Each structure stands twice: as C-alpha cells, then as structure tokens.
Amino acid sequence: MFVRDAKLLAGIATNPPTACLLPERLLDAAREAGLHERTGLIACANVRASFALLAGALHESISETSIVPTGTDEATIGADCRIHPSAIIGDGAEIGDGCTIGANSVIGAGVILGKGCWIGAHVSITHAIFGERCRILAGARIGELGFGFVVHEGRQLRVPQLGRVILGDEVEIGANTTVDRGALADTKIGDYTKIDNLAQIAHNVVIGKNCALAGMCGISGSCVIGDGAMLGGQVVLSDHVTIGAGATIYARSALMRDVPPGEAWAGMPAKPARQYFKEIATLTKLAKTGSKKTDPVKNVPEQTGEE
Incomplete structure (x- = not known):
C-alpha cells in the first residue's frame, strides 16, 4: 500500500x-x-x-488477459435461466437461478449474479458481484477501469484498478450508464437504488440504499452518497464529496463541497436551495428595476431616413 x-x-x-x-x-x-x-x-x-x-x-x-472468455465450461448456471445464444459467459462466473441475459452481452470471468437478475442486450459486466433481482439496461458497462492516472516522467501513467463493483439487491442501472470498478477499495451501490440512463459512476464511489440518480449524472471518484438521497438530471460531483442521507440535489447542480443530511441544494457551484433561489429572485428583481431606470431603447435617436 x-x-x-x-x-x-x-x-x-x-x-x-x-x-x-x-x-x-x-x-x-x-x-x-x-x-x-x-x-x-x-x-x-x-x-x-x-x-x-x-x-x-x-x-x-x-x-x-482474456478479452474473450473461453466459454461456459467452468461457469455455474442456475436453474430456469434464459441466456441468449449470442451472450458470452466467462469461466468461473456464477449465474443465479432465474436470471435473464440478453443478446451480445458479456459476463466476465468470476462475475457473480444473484437470483433473478435481468441483463439487457449489449451489456458488459466484469469484476462485479450482484445481489438479487438487479436490472441492467442495454449498453451499460459495469466494472470497467476507473479513470486513474498519475504524471510520471512527462507522461500519463495508468494507476491499476484493483477493486470491484458491488451491487445490492434490486439495483437498477440505466441504458449506456457506466459504473467503474474501484481502484483499491470497491465501488458500492446499495439495495433498491436506481440510476438512470447515461450516468457516470467513477471508481471507489459508495452510494447508499434507496437512492435515485436521474439521467446524465456524473459522480467523481471516492464520493459518498447517503441512503435515500435524490439527484436530478445532469448533477455533477467533484471528487471526495459526501452527500448526506435524504438530501436532494436539484438538476444541473455542481457540487464542490459536502451536503449535510436532509438538505436540498441547487446551483453551480451548488449551495443550499433556499439561498440559491433567493439570490436568483433578487437578481431578477434588480434586473427589472435597472431596466426601468435606464431603458436603452429610449436613448436611441429616431430614424428619419434623411442624410
């Protein structure tokens, strides 16, 4: 270490x-x-x-080291599974009872899927352990390398990503969303959490239970999101930010610092929502007042058409 x-x-x-x-x-x-x-x-x-x-x-x-898994000879497939013929199951993978795996999906070596998981088409899963009844929509990428680099001798050197992705029960990951595996620790998503389409969950992120993240959220490395937190569309978090349990983050907010439990924040950079909306209302009022005092249209000379 x-x-x-x-x-x-x-x-x-x-x-x-x-x-x-x-x-x-x-x-x-x-x-x-x-x-x-x-x-x-x-x-x-x-x-x-x-x-x-x-x-x-x-x-x-x-x-x-094995881009294309060698087949299902060493995989464990549970009862009543429905696996499309074009799907690939890596050696050592464990597929629980009643799982569904869609066309052209790849389940990497050693991946564990709990009972009743539903995997859509063109999904790739590696370095991951799933709970029961998880749903992964089409095109999602679970367990890929996190974005970890360090400058060494004038070039960007990749930092090996050694962790996993751990999903609780009934987690849903939207279409074309990516969840990176951890660098040293694991990336974790708690029971019943739902993540919309086109989101980015970086390495070492920990998301609690029963959270909801709307489309195009970007969660940077090592962030922590508490149980029951709600994030609107296009919310972005700087690295190592903590969002407390039950907090609400309005759409298109950019968080640079921690949010206490139960609070609502908004803006870019984000601040308590009550403060943010009060500032917006004040600016709107000032803009209206200023335009009445100095209306630029009244100072424009009348056009007569004469030279």
Whole structure:
C-alpha cells in the first residue's frame, strides 16, 4: 500500500501491511507510529507513480488477459435461466437461478449474479458481484477501469484498478450508464437504488440504499452518497464529496463541497436551495428595476431616413 498523509500513519500501524510506500518526509513519523516494526518502509520521490508501477508489474486483470472468455465450461448456471445464444459467459462466473441475459452481452470471468437478475442486450459486466433481482439496461458497462492516472516522467501513467463493483439487491442501472470498478477499495451501490440512463459512476464511489440518480449524472471518484438521497438530471460531483442521507440535489447542480443530511441544494457551484433561489429572485428583481431606470431603447435617436 502507499500513504501520503501523516494523519493516516497511526491507523495503518494498527493493521500493518507487508510493505508501505511513502515520501521520505514521513519516514520519521512512520517510525514514531511503530509502523517500521512489522512493515517494510519504502521511501519514494513520487509515491503514487511508484505504486502504479509496482501494482502494474504484480497484477494482471482477468478481463485484460482474456478479452474473450473461453466459454461456459467452468461457469455455474442456475436453474430456469434464459441466456441468449449470442451472450458470452466467462469461466468461473456464477449465474443465479432465474436470471435473464440478453443478446451480445458479456459476463466476465468470476462475475457473480444473484437470483433473478435481468441483463439487457449489449451489456458488459466484469469484476462485479450482484445481489438479487438487479436490472441492467442495454449498453451499460459495469466494472470497467476507473479513470486513474498519475504524471510520471512527462507522461500519463495508468494507476491499476484493483477493486470491484458491488451491487445490492434490486439495483437498477440505466441504458449506456457506466459504473467503474474501484481502484483499491470497491465501488458500492446499495439495495433498491436506481440510476438512470447515461450516468457516470467513477471508481471507489459508495452510494447508499434507496437512492435515485436521474439521467446524465456524473459522480467523481471516492464520493459518498447517503441512503435515500435524490439527484436530478445532469448533477455533477467533484471528487471526495459526501452527500448526506435524504438530501436532494436539484438538476444541473455542481457540487464542490459536502451536503449535510436532509438538505436540498441547487446551483453551480451548488449551495443550499433556499439561498440559491433567493439570490436568483433578487437578481431578477434588480434586473427589472435597472431596466426601468435606464431603458436603452429610449436613448436611441429616431430614424428619419434623411442624410
């Protein structure tokens, strides 16, 4: 693993890894926390780039080493499943009883689908575990690589994505929506949550139970959305933002900071909805008042047609 913040050292020391990459400035603090007693400390000039190079050398993704799964010989298919002949089921996949898989869909090696899942046409699923009765609409992509890069020696170096996508029961993912697998932790979506078409859920995102995300939402990496939150169409979140349980975010809002539980926010950048709409009303009133005092049309000379 790697660490760049001294505040995290004490927590890591309670469950020490075999090795830890860290900047040289944190070596003394790591030793003071006792991390050196059971962990090999490796000082790096660029911690994230070093991790990317090391993880890339040690890790091989199933989906990337076997682009086309070899077939269903090693897959487990439950009773009463309906699988289109053109669908591909990867080795080691587990398909629960009563699942439906549409035309040209690909279920990657090791994927687990719970009972009664419905997978539409042209869907790809990899590095994922589903609960029961999930619905994935046509063209969705579940478990693809997250957007993780670090600049190293003048080029963008991909950071390996090692996590999974975990879906609870009765989750619905809309057509052409993407849900990226986690980088280190998992991307998680809770029971009964519904995500509309053309949404983007980035790596390490955690969405609670019974949430609703309307079309074209963009959720950046490591965001947390609490139970029962509602997001309107085209809402976008900056990375590491937390939305509290039961919050409502109005359509086309852009969130740069956390939203407390139960609050309604709107605007770009977003703020409490009551404040936002009050500001809009005030600006509208000022615009009307100003136009009456200085009407530009009244100052235009009359056109007579004479030179």
